[in-house]
Amino acid sequence: MHALAADLFPFCRSITGDGVRATLARMSEEVPIEVHEVPTGTPVFDWTVPEEWNIREAWIKGPDGMEVVNFANHNLHVVGYSTAVHETMSLAELKPHLYSLPDQPELIPYRTSYYNRNWGFCLPHRQLEALGDGDYEVFIDATHGDGHLTYGELFIEGAECEEVLISCHGCHPSLANDNLAGAAVAVELARHLASEPRRLSYRFLFIPGTIGSITWLATNEEKIPNIRNGLVITCAGDAGPVSYKQTRDGNALIDRAMKLVFETSGDEFRIMEFHPYGYDERQFNSPGIKIPVGSLMRSQHGTFPEYHTSADNLDFIKPDRMVDTLEKATAAIEVLEHNARYVNLKPMGEPRLGKYGLYGGGGGQRKSDFSELALLWVLNQSDGSKDLLEIAERAGMPFRKILTAARSLEEAGLLRKEEG
Ligand code: ZN
Numbered sequence: 153m154h155a156l157a158a159d160l161f162p163f164c165r166s167i168t169g170d171g172v173r174a175t176l177a178r179m180s181e182e183v184p185i186e187v188h189e190v191p192t193g194t195p196v197f198d199w200t201v202p203e204e205w206n207i208r209e210a211w212i213k214g215p216d217g218m219e220v221v222n223f224a225n226h227n228l229h230v231v232g233y234s235t236a237v238h239e240t241m242s243l244a245e246l247k248p249h250l251y252s253l254p255d256q257p258e259l260i261p262y263r264t265s266y267y268n269r270n271w272g273f274c275l276p277h278r279q280l281e282a283l284g285d286g287d288y289e290v291f292i293d294a295t296h297g298d299g300h301l302t303y304g305e306l307f308i309e310g311a312e313c314e315e316v317l318i319s320c321h322g323c324h325p326s327l328a329n330d331n332l333a334g335a336a337v338a339v340e341l342a343r344h345l346a347s348e349p350r351r352l353s354y355r356f357l358f359i360p361g362t363i364g365s366i367t368w369l370a371t372n373e374e375k376i377p378n379i380r381n382g383l384v385i386t387c388a389g390d391a392g393p394v395s396y397k398q399t400r401d402g403n404a405l406i407d408r409a410m411k412l413v414f415e416t417s418g419d420e421f422r423i424m425e426f427h428p429y430g431y432d433e434r435q436f437n438s439p440g441i442k443i444p445v446g447s448l449m450r451s452q453h454g455t456f457p458e459y460h461t462s463a464d465n466l467d468f469i470k471p472d473r474m475v476d477t478l479e480k481a482t483a484a485i486e487v488l489e490h491n492a493r494y495v496n497l498k499p500m501g502e503p504r505l506g507k508y509g510l511y512g513g514g515g516g517q518r519k520s521d522f523s524e525l526a527l528l529w530v531l532n533q534s535d536g537s538k539d540l541l542e543i544a545e546r547a548g549m550p551f552r553k554i555l556t557a558a559r560s561l562e563e564a565g566l567l568r569k570e571e572g
Contacts, residue, residue, distance in 0.1 A: 153389075154470075157389070169207075185306045186305050188305060196366050196371065199367075202363065204297060211224075233269075243283055246288050250280055252274070256461060262274070262464075273290075301364065301367055304358035316406075320334040320335045321359060326465075327464045329464050330453065331386070337389075338358070338385050352489055369435060376443065380405070381404055381405055386431050387451055391450070395423070397423075398423065399433075399446045483552070486551060493540075494534040521552050526557035
């Protein structure tokens with residue numbers, strides 16, 4: 153996952169343009185992502201698909217003719233969606249177009265100007281302060297024009313039409329945690345899900361933030377009713393504890409699944425209530441759409457000093473943290489896949505487990521997943537009114553243990569799955 157993020161890191165992504173296409177092309181080498189192009193001007197709910205932006209070159213030369221900044225060295229140097237410019241101007245005229253972080257003087261900030269036409273450069277504050285008076289030559293070779301909004305979609309069909317949505321934004325340029333780590337985790341999750349038989353169907357979206365989800369929803373309205381749960385995966389690789397932002401109502405199956413996974417993991421974690429700021433969960437949870445989509449992350453946007461700066465680089469994301477995020481997502485999906493109600497077929501007292509080979513270690517189950525106490529919980533609670541997730545919640549046990557117990561009991565003829 154870290155290697156994929158590293159490959160994607162240099163591309164100059166934005167809400168549209170060739171950087172997005174290059175990103176999706178590279179990701180398509182890993183999993184079969186379908187690339188969609190929606191034309192500029194397409195009305196999407198209350199919005200319109202914007203003009204496509206592409207940039208080739210950008211720099212500032214100082215009074216001595218020396219380069220001050222060059223887009224070729226770091227794509228954060230240019231404000232995203234900057235208009236083309238080629239002018240010579242005084243430092244006083246240039247300064248309103250320069251952005252820096254006085255509190256983090258060594259870092260380049262990340263800035264965009266999507267819906268307000270302007271141009272600008274971002275640079276370390278230390279460098280900005282050192283600029284002397286004189287004439288500066290400013291050059292940005294960029295185009296805005298009719299084109300497309302590009303996004304990627306990957307549908308993994310299951311036995312049932314009920315869908316789980318996994319969405320990541322891919323509109324930030326060279327920023328590692330705030331977008332690439334999430335996309336890399338999602339790619340591995342897709343690969344894992346596609347490799348196993350599954351009950352549910354999965355729809356992965358790799359989209360530009362806000363306008364991408366709005367565009368997808370507006371052009372795929374007929375698909376919305378099948379989507380019952382979802383996750384936005386974002387900021388998935390920093391060293392912070394794993395975190396989950398709940399869906400709008402906070403009581404969807406995905407909310408309960410994530411909570412159980414976190415609580416039974418033994419790891420530090422955070423669960424935040426829904427709030428209408430953040431990433432595309434805002435659109436999916438809007439009142440007309442109402443798909444319960446939570447957000448899986450490590451550190452929350454805006455809360456870490458590296459956020460939206462050149463310090464959100466490949467060193468900031470950790471391979472083991474990405475693996476941990478992936479495992480948490482996989483465990484929550486296991487709950488969605490296998491949650492069901494069962495009925496105890498020997499409910500008069502406890503069955504004598506030894507008779508069925510279920511006492512003291514079980515049959516061929518992995519020892520770490522087998523638990524006699526889990527057998528007793530499943531037998532005791534399975535009157536057909538409670539599902540395995542409820543039993544795991546009440547027992548305070550990992551879902552895998554409760555599921556393993558239910559399967560052992562089912563094989564032994566002590567338990568029957570309730571349909572529907
Ligand atoms: Zn961001």
